[in-house]
Amino acid sequence: MTIQRIAYSAFVAFLASLLTLVSVSALSSSDRDESADDDLDPITLEALAEHDGAESCWKAIHGRVYDITDYLPNHPTAEEVILEWCGRDATEGWDNKRPGVPHSPRAESRLESYLVGRLAEKDGQSARRDDTAEKPGEAVADTARALSPAEDERLHRAMLGLPLDGRYRGVFGDGGEMQVSVQFDLRDGRLSSISFRHLAYRGVDYLVLEEDDAFYPVRVQYAQIAERLEGEPMTRIFALYEPERIVDDVDSFSGATLRGNKVISAIRNGLNRGVYSWP
């Protein structure tokens, strides 16, 4: 009889404890939200590598950096196993406590209490590249935070109004139609990979012209522009105010004239719009 009462009481007490735990957790507003990564100090791989021993052991796990020095003596695994991961990205070790077996949610919770920052890679990009690839704008913001203003070259260029390296797209439109759409890359202030995504004038699509078409030479001249500005400094576009400085056979036979101004305008439009995608 007694054993039955004890079993029953223990059962009820157990359920009550669980219920209390769950309800208290649900009712108390959690102050400690998961710290947003953006608010964390960026830690480079080099900085991480300095903490590679028992006296100071930092580990990067899933893009975050943890200082687990104080926990080392309490970890159940042999010390050499856990020390092996100090000072580097230990995500693999974390996800494979034993092959295929990740650490428990409880271990994850405990790990968060040792959080010191997030992992920044050498070029200043966030380590979590997966979600930045599609959003260059955010990457700029991340990077600005990632580097000191004393060493952030992109910041310096932006502050001086210098165009940033990247891919640009710009257009020139007039008379109710888009006449020039150009794409180009900037590398260290020099142009490359220039291509025309659209060329038209008064309803004529220059990009689909045949060789025997009257306007075809103009189309060739545009191609020369793209070819000859390759590798030139950005400032070279202003030579197009006098196109003959760049291209051949201007006005040679057709009467149709190349308007270099339109290209200047489209390129400047691209610069004004800002970087379209990052290199």
Added chain:
Amino acid sequence: MRRLLRSGDIALMVLLMLPLAAALPRLGGFGGPPELWLTWVGRVAGILGLAMMLLAAAVSLRLPGFDRPFGGLARLWRLHHWLGFGAFIMVMVHALALGLAAVPVSLDAAVATLFPPLSHGATWLGWLAWLAMVIFLAPTFAFFGQPHYQRWKRLHLVSAAALLLGLWHAFLLVAGTALWWLLGLAGLGAIVWRKLVSPRLARHPYRVEAVERLARGVVELVLRPESRRMAFEAGQFVYLTPLDETLSAGRGEEHPYTIASATSDDCLRIGIKDLGDASHALQTVTLGSRVLIEGPYGEFYGRRFPERDQLWIGGGIGITPFVGGARDIAERGLTNGRVHLFYLANSPDRAYYREELERIAEAHASFAFTQHYSRERGRLDEAYLREHCPDFTEREIYICGPPAMNAHLQRLLTGQGIPASRIHSEVFDFL
């Protein structure tokens, strides 16, 4: 009561501690801040809980002879009961301690530890194992009143699911699984033997040769083996499964009954009192119908002090092991020293077997018999015992009877300074 350890107990303890001993080096120390020692407690409780659960299953193996190192099947069943109880408690300590260990981090972490996303299947397997445990243990511990014997027995099979889920839970979470395989196979093997193999292999067919009516509601079945007769010792018991199709209840169900025949008797004699549906139906079992007998089990006359004379006290249907013992004396004409049997009954019409016992006592000087009627003299007291058996405090004592009588006699005898180790009794309850 046998307080001393049996060889089986020591083997059980070693097996119980093995997984813990193997895991301890990996568990780290017990000290440190609460989250660490709570984690330690949680893990140790989990290891012990699973080991207890598997061993409880392993000792449910009902193989004739297997119970002897544990002091008989009744005692083995008590061990099983305690192991199951321990496992149930440990499993809850396990969960609670691990949950509380995460509270210093945050309440959310504690809840996430106990109820993680479903992708953490291992934890949920643990919960399912616990749930299965609640289902099959709730009736055992009478959470909702006393269950029906056969329904309880069927429900107890959920333990196999609990075992499998518990093992699976552990396999996903622990490093070394060799010991768990060992214990798991022992536990599951015992269940498979009990439920699948032994009903086909270990039951001996007998035929009902006679049904002798001893008193109102009490009969003695005389069973003749269809093949080889089963060897047994006086005071042992068997599981009897009647196959008589005319039975109103209990057909095909097994129930434990004590053997009342002498060990040399070709027939098996079993005294059955009308105490429930199945035993009621057996009062009118058809002559010539078949029964299946599984056994023998138990160690009723286990001697701890073979140099001492014996005092036997039987009451009600609890007289049957002593009838077996007395018939054995009558057949073989010898005892280990002297034996004095007290038969406690309400009144002469309830004192079945009395005449036979008196005849044996007359024929054998080493066997004395005293009848006691509680309707005339009230409960058996020290004066009555001393009057008929002056040296009763010096004897090795065997008791069998209803629980109230048992408790009364234990008090009476230990009150006379008789050490508990010299008083033997087998208590049957849900065997």
